[in-house]
Amino acid sequence: MSLGGLLGEGTGAALQQVRTEPIQQRSAARLSGLLDAAAAVVDEVGFDRITTAMVAERAGASIGTVYRYYPDRVAVLHALHERAVARFRQRVVDELSASTLTSWWDAVDCVVTAFVGLYRTEPGFRIVNFDDRDGAPAADAVADADFFARRLADVLVNEFDLPSGDDLIFRLGVAVEMADALLARAFHSDPIGDERFITECRLVMRDYLDRFYSPQALDLLATLP
Amino acid sequence: MSLGGLLGEGTGAALQQVRTEPIQQRSAARLSGLLDAAAAVVDEVGFDRITTAMVAERAGASIGTVYRYYPDRVAVLHALHERAVARFRQRVVDELSASTLTSWWDAVDCVVTAFVGLYRTEPGFRIVNFDDRDGAPAADAVADADFFARRLADVLVNEFDLPSGDDLIFRLGVAVEMADALLARAFHSDPIGDERFITECRLVMRDYLDRFYSPQALDLLATLP
DNA sequence: TGGTCACCGAGTGGAATTCAATCATCCTGG
DNA sequence: CCAGGATGATTGAATTCCACTCGGTGACCA
Numbered sequence: 110m111s112l113g114g115l116l117g118e119g120t121g122a123a124l125q126q127v128r129t130e131p132i133q134q135r136s137a138a139r140l141s142g143l144l145d146a147a148a149a150v151v152d153e154v155g156f157d158r159i160t161t162a163m164v165a166e167r168a169g170a171s172i173g174t175v176y177r178y179y180p181d182r183v184a185v186l187h188a189l190h191e192r193a194v195a196r197f198r199q200r201v202v203d204e205l206s207a208s209t210l211t212s213w214w215d216a217v218d219c220v221v222t223a224f225v226g227l228y229r230t231e232p233g234f235r236i237v238n239f240d241d242r243d244g245a246p247a248a249d250a251v252a253d254a255d256f257f258a259r260r261l262a263d264v265l266v267n268e269f270d271l272p273s274g275d276d277l278i279f280r281l282g283v284a285v286e287m288a289d290a291l292l293a294r295a296f297h298s299d300p301i302g303d304e305r306f307i308t309e310c311r312l313v314m315r316d317y318l319d320r321f322y323s324p325q326a327l328d329l330l331a332t333l334p
Numbered sequence: 335m336s337l338g339g340l341l342g343e344g345t346g347a348a349l350q351q352v353r354t355e356p357i358q359q360r361s362a363a364r365l366s367g368l369l370d371a372a373a374a375v376v377d378e379v380g381f382d383r384i385t386t387a388m389v390a391e392r393a394g395a396s397i398g399t400v401y402r403y404y405p406d407r408v409a410v411l412h413a414l415h416e417r418a419v420a421r422f423r424q425r426v427v428d429e430l431s432a433s434t435l436t437s438w439w440d441a442v443d444c445v446v447t448a449f450v451g452l453y454r455t456e457p458g459f460r461i462v463n464f465d466d467r468d469g470a471p472a473a474d475a476v477a478d479a480d481f482f483a484r485r486l487a488d489v490l491v492n493e494f495d496l497p498s499g500d501d502l503i504f505r506l507g508v509a510v511e512m513a514d515a516l517l518a519r520a521f522h523s524d525p526i527g528d529e530r531f532i533t534e535c536r537l538v539m540r541d542y543l544d545r546f547y548s549p550q551a552l553d554l555l556a557t558l559p
Numbered sequence: 560t561g562g563t564c565a566c567c568g569a570g571t572g573g574a575a576t577t578c579a580a581t582c583a584t585c586c587t588g589g
Numbered sequence: 590c591c592a593g594g595a596t597g598a599t600t601g602a603a604t605t606c607c608a609c610t611c612g613g614t615g616a617c618c619a
Contacts, residue, residue: 170600171599172576173599174600181575182574183382287512289515291512294511306508361565364565385606385607387607387608397608398565399567401610407609563616563617563619564615565614565615566613566615567612568612568613571608572609574606575604578600578602579602584598586594588591588592589591
């Protein structure tokens, strides 16, 4: 789940992707250099044509260096995905603080906007996000989505007084799944993103959550014990 | 898109997956045996760890035999998916004819029910379905989803007088994406399927489509030119 | 009995991964 | 300040793995 884990400071699994934590400064540059190279290569040749040799060469490193940091080919792509998600997280924060939020809806809208922005500007993300659903990430994905739903729930509860609880988390989880699917569809064959799906995504999110959390629904809820 | 192509009699690419059409009877059994083996292996080791050797061994055949029928490893998984979809198609038909349909909603509900049943009973489908978005099928997937949306639109237009047109197809496409995401989520870590997500899927589908195609909405639409 | 059809499995090639050797940097005692 | 050992970082040839090919062998048919 790609929207998952957006607000987490690392979801646990993320950090263990790196085999050996770099100790000297130069290797930090190496690490991000490898990811930059991977992003470029993925954009050029696609997900399933990428080879470790290409990544190494593009990064000006040797094969062995790749394996020093990542246990296998797929882990490199995972890490690329993780980094993109981290940048997205920052983007959400920026977006949230740059906007004047008058209701929970504005916050949700910011998240969608940030995600769309990520698709558009982060090299390789579009492809990695589609293809990263295999194998290993599958297990993490649900945990990530759940984690993200919890974080988002915190924000909505604290900022907009939505009623906290498992119901809210579950519904945000549902919303995240739907949004991810629709945005993936929007960008599937269109680097700019098909606006119809993006618009419909916002609409669906709002309608779905309005059902439970519109002012009217909340008022109604308040009148009941 | 996994719900995609459900009602199609083959989407064009489907039939060309088999390299050589079997001529003698025994080879028909071989073919389905290979798929059974692939399904079992996929269930055991997962999508990206499956090897042609594993499939061959499980089927009691040799590597060469696999390649006699399928051009490559991915084609085997395509074929497995296709077979599952074919069975699903039958299940939809059964479901539709076994139910008394009083509105378009009943038809949509049947599709969801059939899809859930497929997840539960078709070996290997759960995993293949997740990963079928990736790699090669990715391109087909959107076409499939679109194709399925069109077929479903036909049914709803003919049986329940929904207004035909691109809008209906687009909205069904959106609905398909959402349903697929939510059902995938329901079965992601639960072989039986998390009922909360299944229920929510039905609810979301209905709410979303009701917005445009509820009796009230249709009446309203009718009063306008 | 000749001609397809089906099957086999060692062989090929390319990509993933390993690992022993080498280089770079840091650290410490003098 | 500076040997020079210790440890981190890098290398790339060697190895392993795996998808895929192909020539040979038997099975069915007419």
